[in-house]
Amino acid sequence: MDSSRPETGGTPGxxxxxxxxxxxxxxxxxxxxxxxxxxxxxxxxxxxxxxPQEERVWKAGRLEPMPIRPLPKAPPSIxxxxxxxxxxxxxxxxxxxxxxxxxxxxxxxxxxxxxxVGVSLxxxxxxxxxxxxxxxxxxxxxxxxxxxxxxMWFFFLTAILVYIWPGHLSAGASAFERxxxxxxxxxxxxxxxxxxxxFTLAKVIxxxxxxxxxxxxxxxxVGTSVVAAMVGNLSDLTSTISGMFAFGYxxxxxxxxxxxxxxxxxxxxxxxxxxxxxxYTLHLxxxxxxxxxxxxxxxxxxxxxxxxxxxxRGFMFDTSDPAEMAKWKGWRRWVxxxxxxxxxxxxxxxxxxxxxxxxxxxxxxxxVADLIRAGDRDASLDAMASxxxxxxxxxxxxxxxxxxxxxxxxxTLGLFDSFSRGQADMTYNFVPGAKKIGVSKLYAxxxxxxxxxxxxxxxxxxxxxxxxxxxxxxxxxxxxMGAYCVVLLLVNNLTLPKPIRPGIVSNAVIAFAALFYLGxxxxxxxxxxxxxx
Numbered sequence: 001m002d003s004s005r006p007e008t009g010g011t012p013g014x015x016x017x018x019x020x021x022x023x024x025x026x027x028x029x030x031x032x033x034x035x036x037x038x039x040x041x042x043x044x045x046x047x048x049x050x051x052p053q054e055e056r057v058w059k060a061g062r063l064e065p066m067p068i069r070p071l072p073k074a075p076p077s078i079x080x081x082x083x084x085x086x087x088x089x090x091x092x093x094x095x096x097x098x099x100x101x102x103x104x105x106x107x108x109x110x111x112x113x114x115x116x117v118g119v120s121l122x123x124x125x126x127x128x129x130x131x132x133x134x135x136x137x138x139x140x141x142x143x144x145x146x147x148x149x150x151x152m153w154f155f156f157l158t159a160i161l162v163y164i165w166p167g168h169l170s171a172g173a174s175a176f177e178r179x180x181x182x183x184x185x186x187x188x189x190x191x192x193x194x195x196x197x198x199f200t201l202a203k204v205i206x207x208x209x210x211x212x213x214x215x216x217x218x219x220x221x222v223g224t225s226v227v228a229a230m231v232g233n234l235s236d237l238t239s240t241i242s243g244m245f246a247f248g249y250x251x252x253x254x255x256x257x258x259x260x261x262x263x264x265x266x267x268x269x270x271x272x273x274x275x276x277x278x279x280y281t282l283h284l285x286x287x288x289x290x291x292x293x294x295x296x297x298x299x300x301x302x303x304x305x306x307x308x309x310x311x312x313r314g315f316m317f318d319t320s321d322p323a324e325m326a327k328w329k330g331w332r333r334w335v336x337x338x339x340x341x342x343x344x345x346x347x348x349x350x351x352x353x354x355x356x357x358x359x360x361x362x363x364x365x366x367x368v369a370d371l372i373r374a375g376d377r378d379a380s381l382d383a384m385a386s387x388x389x390x391x392x393x394x395x396x397x398x399x400x401x402x403x404x405x406x407x408x409x410x411x412t413l414g415l416f417d418s419f420s421r422g423q424a425d426m427t428y429n430f431v432p433g434a435k436k437i438g439v440s441k442l443y444a445x446x447x448x449x450x451x452x453x454x455x456x457x458x459x460x461x462x463x464x465x466x467x468x469x470x471x472x473x474x475x476x477x478x479x480x481m482g483a484y485c486v487v488l489l490l491v492n493n494l495t496l497p498k499p500i501r502p503g504i505v506s507n508a509v510i511a512f513a514a515l516f517y518l519g520x521x522x523x524x525x526x527x528x529x530x531x532x533x
Contacts, residue, residue, distance in 0.1 A: 172408015
């Protein structure tokens, strides 16, 4: 796996350090009417005392214009895991391993057509999130601020309200306790401290995390596939796959107050949920995708003194230059492979494995569906562990809970990094005086603040957050998904040059996603008085 960034002809971030940065080799093409403008405020004087050289910029919104820079050449389209590993780590969580197997046990594999819709929508969202990030080197949060700053602050506050609760880590630690007998609180606290220390000592956080998560995801994909092949049979696999195409199947029981909110939540959380797609734009930047190659990578606190100066805005390439547009198409092919093969494919493979396991568990324990209907939330996990054991050895039941613990670890690593990265990005760019602290130190502050709060909650309070606000948090998480689709439409269509804006089909899919997420959420709220579960 290659975690290196594309070559841009200079040190990342150096564009903002040198007074001659406007002299980067660039052949101006035909001027973009009323969009690309000359900026004499950041000019350079030649050695012979010639008049200052005008720098071309792209104006988007009321924030600082983006200087025109060369777009790096795209790497080969077919590649090993890159930034997608973060979405896979965050997406392949309790939804794929718990929520959807539970629905299959109650309603049958035909209900999986809704999963296909959900994960396919997420793949298109991923492609459109990447459009802005690769074209500018800015996060989608910065793009939202270019449209309307309060939009960005909504996501800043939502992240704090929703993602400070250590629920994923608690679920993984609970599974680990069933294997080892070690109290889950002890494991969860030790896990958070370990994550903090590792991220603090890392030279470049992205490179370390991409490598670790790639190994964990590889173990999860291979392990679940092998055990599913041992436990399930051809009939389980056939019904799992055919169920994905049973479009329109929706039994009457699914429209009840007990199950409709669960189904809505399961569809919304097929793949990454909440703000995870928005954080993906920051991982693309640290990978050096597109114009992100001009932005420095975030370093661990120990190496924060080596952090290059972070520019106060992103960059744009010359969209009227055919050579630049050819490179842009190369980047779009690269991220399309990421979205459709790696993200969509790996997520689908893991959930197929868990669905096969769920169907096999129903044969070993025919009463599991009744237990789930009666409110036993752990019945599906216990049944799948039993089917593992029945496949050959009680050791396999232990392996299953190890998979659940691994899922919790993957999600924790991804969430801790993503939350800290997103909050640091918004704070650095839009809180007065934050630039004096530096983005690496801001990252560390949010990371350790999250860890300290999580430890306090684990030791002295409910790990999933106060019961009184759980519905509010669930609502905000799902609402954020509909909201970011609306923001995505605004950002991509109002702030990008016309040649690289999304087409009518992409816009239609994102608009449908916004209506689906928000419509289903509010219907569940007003029809049943319940938000997603």
